[in-house]
Amino acid sequence: MATYDRLLTPLTVGATVLPNRMVMGAMHTRLETLDRPHERLAAFYAARAAGEIGLILSGGFAPNPEGVMEAGGPLFNRAEQCAEHRVVTRAVHDAGGKIVLQILHAGRYAKVPECVGPSAAKARINAYAPRALSTQEVRATVADFANTAALAVQAGYDGVEIMGSEGYLINEFTAAATNQRDDEYGGSFAGRIRFALDIVRAVRATIGREPMLIYRVSSIDLVEGGMSGAEIAAFAKEIEAAGADLINTGVGWHESAVPTIAACVPRAAWRDAIRNVKEAVSIPVMASNRINTPEVAQALIDSGVADLVSMARPLLADPDFAKKTRLGIADEINTCIGCNQACLDRIFTERTATCLVNPRAGREIEFAAGKALQRKRIAVVGGGPAGMACAVNAAEHGHAVTLFEAGARLGGQLNLAKAVPGKAEFHEMLRYFEVRLKKLGVTLRLGRPATADEVAGAGFDEIVIATGVTPRMPDIAGIDHPKVVSYIDVLTGNVEAGERVAIIGAGGIGFDVAVYLLGDARESLDRGAFFRAWGVDLAKTSEGGLARLDSHGAPRRRVHMFQRKAEPLGKGLGKSTGWILKASLRKAGVTMTSGATYKAIDDEGLHYRVDGKPHVLAVDHVVLCAGQLSNRTLYDELIARGARPLLTGGADVAAELDALRAIDHATRLAMTM
Numbered sequence: 001m002a003t004y005d006r007l008l009t010p011l012t013v014g015a016t017v018l019p020n021r022m023v024m025g026a027m028h029t030r031l032e033t034l035d036r037p038h039e040r041l042a043a044f045y046a047a048r049a050a051g052e053i054g055l056i057l058s059g060g061f062a063p064n065p066e067g068v069m070e071a072g073g074p075l076f077n078r079a080e081q082c083a084e085h086r087v088v089t090r091a092v093h094d095a096g097g098k099i100v101l102q103i104l105h106a107g108r109y110a111k112v113p114e115c116v117g118p119s120a121a122k123a124r125i126n127a128y129a130p131r132a133l134s135t136q137e138v139r140a141t142v143a144d145f146a147n148t149a150a151l152a153v154q155a156g157y158d159g160v161e162i163m164g165s166e167g168y169l170i171n172e173f174t175a176a177a178t179n180q181r182d183d184e185y186g187g188s189f190a191g192r193i194r195f196a197l198d199i200v201r202a203v204r205a206t207i208g209r210e211p212m213l214i215y216r217v218s219s220i221d222l223v224e225g226g227m228s229g230a231e232i233a234a235f236a237k238e239i240e241a242a243g244a245d246l247i248n249t250g251v252g253w254h255e256s257a258v259p260t261i262a263a264c265v266p267r268a269a270w271r272d273a274i275r276n277v278k279e280a281v282s283i284p285v286m287a288s289n290r291i292n293t294p295e296v297a298q299a300l301i302d303s304g305v306a307d308l309v310s311m312a313r314p315l316l317a318d319p320d321f322a323k324k325t326r327l328g329i330a331d332e333i334n335t336c337i338g339c340n341q342a343c344l345d346r347i348f349t350e351r352t353a354t355c356l357v358n359p360r361a362g363r364e365i366e367f368a369a370g371k372a373l374q375r376k377r378i379a380v381v382g383g384g385p386a387g388m389a390c391a392v393n394a395a396e397h398g399h400a401v402t403l404f405e406a407g408a409r410l411g412g413q414l415n416l417a418k419a420v421p422g423k424a425e426f427h428e429m430l431r432y433f434e435v436r437l438k439k440l441g442v443t444l445r446l447g448r449p450a451t452a453d454e455v456a457g458a459g460f461d462e463i464v465i466a467t468g469v470t471p472r473m474p475d476i477a478g479i480d481h482p483k484v485v486s487y488i489d490v491l492t493g494n495v496e497a498g499e500r501v502a503i504i505g506a507g508g509i510g511f512d513v514a515v516y517l518l519g520d521a522r523e524s525l526d527r528g529a530f531f532r533a534w535g536v537d538l539a540k541t542s543e544g545g546l547a548r549l550d551s552h553g554a555p556r557r558r559v560h561m562f563q564r565k566a567e568p569l570g571k572g573l574g575k576s577t578g579w580i581l582k583a584s585l586r587k588a589g590v591t592m593t594s595g596a597t598y599k600a601i602d603d604e605g606l607h608y609r610v611d612g613k614p615h616v617l618a619v620d621h622v623v624l625c626a627g628q629l630s631n632r633t634l635y636d637e638l639i640a641r642g643a644r645p646l647l648t649g650g651a652d653v654a655a656e657l658d659a660l661r662a663i664d665h666a667t668r669l670a671m672t673m
Contacts, residue, residue, distance in 0.1 A: 004325050007298045011054075011307060013284055014245030015210045016098065016158060018054040018308075021301055022322045025248075025288055025312035026057040026102040026161065026216075027343070029362055030352040032074055036365070038084045042091035043364035049097025051320035056097055057161050057214070057248075057310070058088075060104025063144035066114045067105035067169065070350070076101070076148050082155040089156030100212055101152035102161040103145055107169025108178070109254060118173045118195075119180040125255045135183045138195060141169075146202040152211075159212025162199055165250025170196050171218050174235065175544075177225020193235050197242045204243030214286075215244040220273040222252035222260065222536070226544030229273065233280035233540070240281045248286040248310055249274045258534045258546075259580050261289050261313075263338030264422035264524045267296050269531075271305045272538045273545065278306055286310050292317075292336045292425075294325045311336075313343055316355040316362070331435050334358055337425035341660050344576040357429055359664040367671060371398035376673060377459065379404065381450045381634060382466030384412020386649025386662035388433040390464050393670035395440035402443040402460075404450035410434060412468050413650075413659070416491040420512045421519030452637040462673050463643060465635040466666065469628035469650035474504065478601035487513050487625045498620025499557050502606045504598065505625030506563035507572060511581050513623055517557050518588040555588045560617060562608065566595035630654040 011018045031040045045056055061076040062068040068075055076085070085101075092099040108117035108130035116137070117130035133141065149160045164170035172178040173195040179186050185195050196215075204213055217236055221227055227235065236247055251270045252260040259265050267290050278285040287306035291297050297309040314321055318334040325333070334357050342356045355361040376399045380391045383405030391403045409415070411430045418426035437444065455463055471486045473479060487509050489495040497517055503510050522529040531538070537547030563569055569592040570582050585592075599607040605618040630651050638645045648669050649662035 002295065002330060003328070004294050004298045004330075006301045007294060007309075008326055011284060014159070014212050016212050018098065020052070020054040020322060020326075021308045022054050022297065022325070023286060023308050023310045024048050024053045024056045024315040025310035026059055026104075026163070027312040027316075028059050028069065028347045028353065030347060030350070031362055033072070034352060038087040040362070040365055042088045044362055045088055045097070045099060046091040046095040047319040047364050048315050049092045049095035049099070051315075051318075052322040052326060053097065053315060054308070054322065055158075056092060056099040058099060058101050058157075060102045060163055061148065062105055063103055063148040064105070064141065066110065066112070066116050067107070067141075067144075068110060068112060069104075069106045070111045076151055077144065079151060079154070082151060085152070085155035085157070093156070098158045100159045100161050100214060101148075101155075101157040102163055102216075103148050103152075104163035105141065105145075105169040107167075107172045109168055117169065118178060118186065121178055121180070123167075123255055132181075135185065138185050139198075142195070142198045142202050145199045146206040149203040150206045153207050157211070159214065159245075160203060160207070161214040161216055161248060162196075162203065163216050164196050165216045165218040165248075167223070167253030167255060170199065171221070171253065174218070175221060175223065175226045177223060177544075189231060189234070193238060196235075197238055200239060200242040200244055212245050213243060214246045214248055215239045216248040216250050217277060218251070218253075219249040219270060219277050220251055220538070220545035222256035222258045222546060223544050224546060226253070226546075228543055229276050229538065229540035229545065233276050236277045236280045240283050244283060246284045246286060246308075247277060247281060249277055249288055249306075251289045257583070258536060261338065261344075262340060262422075262577050262580055263425045264530075264580060265290050265338070266523075266525055266527050266530050267292065268300055269527045271300060271303075274300075275305045276540065278304065284308060288312075290338065292338070292428075293333070294330045313338070313355070316343055316353070317357050319361075331431070332439065334432050335425070335428035337429050339425075339574075340576040341574055345574040348575040354664075356660045356663060357432070359667045372673070375399055376461035378402070378462045378464065378673060379450075379455050379458065379460040380464045380466060381455060382412065382468055382649065382651065383407070383410040383446070384466060384468050384649060384662070385414060385429075385659045386468075386651075386666040387412070387464070387466030388437065389663040390466060390648055390666035390670045391442050392433060392436045392440065393667050394673060395437075395442050397670060397673070399673065401440075402445060403437065404445045404455070406447075406449040408447050410437075410444075410446070416488065417512070417659075419491050419493070420516050421521040422515065422524045423512075424521070424524055450634065452634060452641055455634070456638055456641050456643050463638065463645040464669065465632070465638070465645045465647050465651050466649045467631040467634055467651045469654040470631050471624060472627040472629050474598065474624065474626045476598045476601060481601045481622075483605075483619065484601055484622045484624060487623055490623055491516060495621070497557065497623065500619045500621075501557055501559050502617055502619045502622045503559065503561045503625055504622060505627065506561050506569040506592070506594075507625065507627075510561060510563075510625035511570060511573065511585070513625055514559050514561060514585055514590055515581060517559055518555055518590065519584065558589070559585075560591045560593065560619070561585075562593045562596040562598070562606075564596060569594055628654040
């Protein structure tokens, strides 16, 4: 059994002793936009405190109205707001935890017409252009940070974190590309970092020595005109001298053309950039980004990269991450798979955050704790994501569960997903379910399809059908031609696609198939391969940490993607990851055709029309990714016998392979039985 002594060792930060080196990083949740917001936030953070995380960093609160992330976003600048914050801090402290308030001024990223910045340059990810702050307004903003810090301490927070990373206002001041000022807050390196240093000094003077003062610095900007590694190290030294107790490290800007936290980024990929900060200062340094297991976290500390590790999404996935680490049951951690579907993608589309692998995240007050009043015998048919989630949650609720799976192994569509380059983390999801099913004593029946007689005649109190989907066969002449294969054939390796491939359907599955055919699995597993693919240069003299992209050789296949809809391909992909897929496929020379009408498939290839004009594409294979149909054969048989089975997952809704919807629905269904 692995032990994590260094990870579990207490650490003194300023005047505060943290019980371990694991920190819940700050993240936007938008829980404040729902009903009972403070109750929700209190329950959300208290669950992580009860899970023994060493320190919690809150989501960002703006110090003044123009600094909010969006209209109505979190703002903390008045004494009368302290009472609502005490609901949160009291809940965390009662659960045995510590919590710090993050102060975040969004700068030119603020999605409000009144947004401001060091200069008037508009961010490409915002519809609004900022107004440049005057010198007096800069000084007033410094005072606003100090005011919010004082209020935070008054409200019971154990300190504050100054958000100086990810391209927000302070980071905009430190980078030459976004700071075109000619006053004392611009020009030279000393001028560009003055705003940050003034804030740290003002906050320290205001809150005194007892509360923690954390500064989040960009360890690598990943934008043209960003700071070099040498400048970042020098800046970190100045931040320490100004009064910070701890430096947290961020990676990249939100407008960076380099992925920083998605699953395609290798675990702990940014360790050398973080080490650059660590070697420059004597105060503790915290690592962040793509740290999702105790092994990775411990390795960062053991190797001297950092003193603590910040994990945001992993604490969405499992609030008991730290507790399970201490208990030596790390294999039971519900690991963050870096998919971003339920957290960042929802935040960027103005919805509240939750987690694909843990639907309870952010919804703690909606799920009743404890066991069911009556213990039932439950059959779950189908061992994909929905079936496994239903079985685990029903067993945790106190029921006796039997899980039937026709295949020789559990996983269903997860076994396809984990084969796609950049999706290796799906192995962790499958491992979690397998471990929990065994620990909970769920009876497994693998290797043959369950029959209606077998299920209906066994005296189960409830029967849940989670038999998934079957690929939809579009009505195209020649659909049975030998060139035509299903995405299942390709992703299972049963068919080795030829050099020329057409993909019919450009939803998530179509893009997964294209990445499978063209992608390099090493990129998400090896830092060197990832950096070469995305143009990252960790040399201390590199401006913004960027390198010139090498020209790629000829791709090993020519892939063409088609869809019927007359709109850009990939429009329905995740907001935070879709651009990564599209950029990768563009580099690989994929052609994308929308508004296509498929006429036939024959020895010549794929016959189709666009804008009424006929085309023939010579291909070796046509891969069908044209949707799915619910597999309800067993369900229909049971209904015919007078049984009352329940549906979940793809068997319930098959519009798209959607593990997020499937796991959420299956979890909620289990809690009703």
